[in-house]
Amino acid sequence: MRPWRRGLVLTALALLLGLLMLFHAQVTDRGGLGSLVESFLPWFGLLIPVLLAGALWRRSASALVALLLPVVVWLSLFGGLLVDKSRPGSDLTVATHNVNADNADPAGTARDLAASGTDVLALEEITPQAKPLYEKGLAKAYPHHTVLGTVGLWSKLPLSDIRRVDIQQDVGPLGEAKPADVTLPDNRALRATVATDHGPLAVYVVHQGSVRLFPQGGFWTGSRDRGAQALAKAVAAERNERVVLLGDMNGTTDDRAFDGLTSQLDSAQDEAGDGFGFTWPAKFPVARIDQILVRGVEPRSAWTLPATGSDHLPVAAGISW
Template sequence: MVDAFGGGYRNTRHPTGDTIRTVTASETNPVDPGPAQPSRGRRGLVVAVAAVVLAAVIAGHRLIPNVAGLGSMIDSGAPFLGLGIPVLALAALLRRSRLALLAVLLPTLVWAGLFGTAWLPTGGGGTVALRVASQNLRVGNPDPAATVSALATTEPDLIGLQEVGDDIRGSAALRDRYPYQATESTIALWSRFPMREHVGVDTGLGWNRALRAVVETPQGDVVVYVVHLGSARAGDTATRDRTVGMLAATLRRESAERLIVLGDFNTASTDRAITPLTDLLADAQADAGRGLGFTWPAAMPVTRPDHVLYRGLTAASAGVVRTPASDHRAVTAGFR
């Protein structure tokens, strides 16, 4: 016989006389299970591959070809590549994949090794004998005196300034605090200590936007460079790169035992373009600061174009100061 659903059955009689109905295979009508579901391991494979790729990009961002400034731009934003880590971790949790979670550890460890160590205790400390600061005042600053006055409250012995106008050069209050001043176009150095000499420095811009001064500190002479290197824009870093190269060539010829170079380099500390300078000099923020020390833009900084580099001294402290009216935060460093 055939039932209403297309299945079949047959009746048989048991030796006791009872009738037994035997259901045929078609009557069970098993439900189609549908397509096979991927295992948890396979579900997390895409996330795991993405984690490995992210780790490779973080570790090797300086190996990305610098075509039209692309590599330099990625270098500058390299610390923010770490933002992909929590996204991948969340995806791994949603996939409930152990493979993906383990893979996310790889970019986490790479990022921590390259950038996370900046928050660890450094070799700074000790009595500070010389304090320096650097500030890009910003062209069109409505109150540059207020900017420098705020910076002066940190009591630096030397202040390097960039994008200086005539209004700040004539500040009597600041002149009383820093009686020794050297200027070169839009660059200035203010000092509590005498300066025996100062000259302009050519960085290939067509005019001198850097200066070199010999400062007579109580601990002895220190040669100080204040620089404002060429601008870098998305797709155009040639001018900046040229000025970095020319400054590096000048510093290779510099014979001073104790040397400080500060200013606006228009080059992030993570950018491969700064290597010619950091191969010659140490970085105060890296040696004695805490964190990455971002300075631009001032309202919410995402990169660090402002630096204090040095040799022949020991960095005891380094930091960043928020000042009014400028689009850059200031950088400071103390030496012993």
């Protein structure tokens, strides 16, 4: 019986790890704790081999058995991302990229994106200074485009019904309120219709509010969460049955803040990607916060594009009718 009595602390840690991943939605979001856990949920799997090594070193049978719980839970959550689910035969390719307001080479970024060959391209965090450089660099590849505030859409196909989508924060991190009749000039979302051979496609370009880590306030996500709620309402009211949402969401699809969106839209990366598709930070991506979400069309493939001068990686997807 001694192997079953050894490593009781390791046994408890293995069970706690499994229960945390299994019931992550029940973790309190006070101080943004729940969002923080869910943003990095796949990385909890790295604790499994650490606990396994400890269980083998201690020769603990109970710890080895307890490890089955986190292994099964992790595989049920993320095992599907370990295989390539891409398929040939897409009708349209779309991409999105947060180009970074501090990008030192907007012209080079534009050249790289134009060379990607995607049909529809969304950009976020466009500054007034960099806007002419993106317009010039992308003009030949994309004859149709629109920029509203800090977000823009470039397309090989005609665009129409272009309008702003107000997802601005109404209360800041210090509690200041945004007047009800004010739409801030740095517009962060737009909606347009792309004319395709298969009919109109509604495309949303979004840059959700940032998250902040405060020493006393915790992981602050208020602006982003309210923006996600506003965006979910806009998508729910969308009359076009075919919808593609492109943008920097400042959160992963595991984050409960996006339940209103993920209940309506499917993730192209989850449905047709190869791997986790992490996009940020570009030098060592640890989270997929740049998303391509769809409704009424079928993702056939999804991938990350090579790094540009931004701190995000671009993401692309092929979709089919």
